[in-house]
Amino acid sequence: MSWTDERVETLKKMWAEGQSASQIAKELGGVTRNAVIGKVHRLGLSNRVGGGAVEGDEPEVAAQPAPAAPPRPEPAPKPVAAEAPPRAAAPERAPAPEPRPAPAAPAANVTALPIPMRKAIIPAGQPLPPQPSANEISPEALASVREVEKRAKRLTLMELTERTCKWPIGDPATEDFWFCGLPSVPGKPYCEAHVGVAFQPMSARRDRRR
């Protein structure tokens, strides 16, 4: 693989967005993070600190008007007006008012991680994470989860990586919120215990009902 204009452009863009060298390398493919870093340096676009440019030299940054506006995906949940719905703090007993279908996808609003933020804003809100509460879950798994959550690493949004469990714990609307953070099962977004409660075969959950 070589540094074609297009690849260089991607590199510049992603680097400017604050993506890490390894992420850029993965995106480009065929190169290692070392290659990316090396290129970054050769291109002269190394340190770019938020706030003020380090004074000294400002050689001649191609002041080309960036054609493309920086696309910022960002989940952007709907503006929340009311207080967060109360959540049972004690999963002691599962009330199970009515069998809620399929939990299994809390991490949806956590997919795009590396975004330079001025201030960590936790999207309080709508897609409430599936606490292992209401559902019928195998007792073993549930017990395991409770146990595991005591040992959770309590990671913040920014600390999550591909190999950390992204199971949300607590109420996103409050400070009392974090992500499990334990080692995730390779290929899965969650750790062993949380995979157990997140991915249930239809048949299994069927049999469990009532």
Place this chain on the structure above:
DNA sequence: CCCTGATTCGC
């Protein structure tokens, strides 16, 4: 350990 960027230096 996982990860980050920075630097060196043979190619």
Place this chain on the structure above:
DNA sequence: GCGAATCAGG
């Protein structure tokens, strides 16, 4: 110019 190896950190 390139990037693996290495360094220096969090």
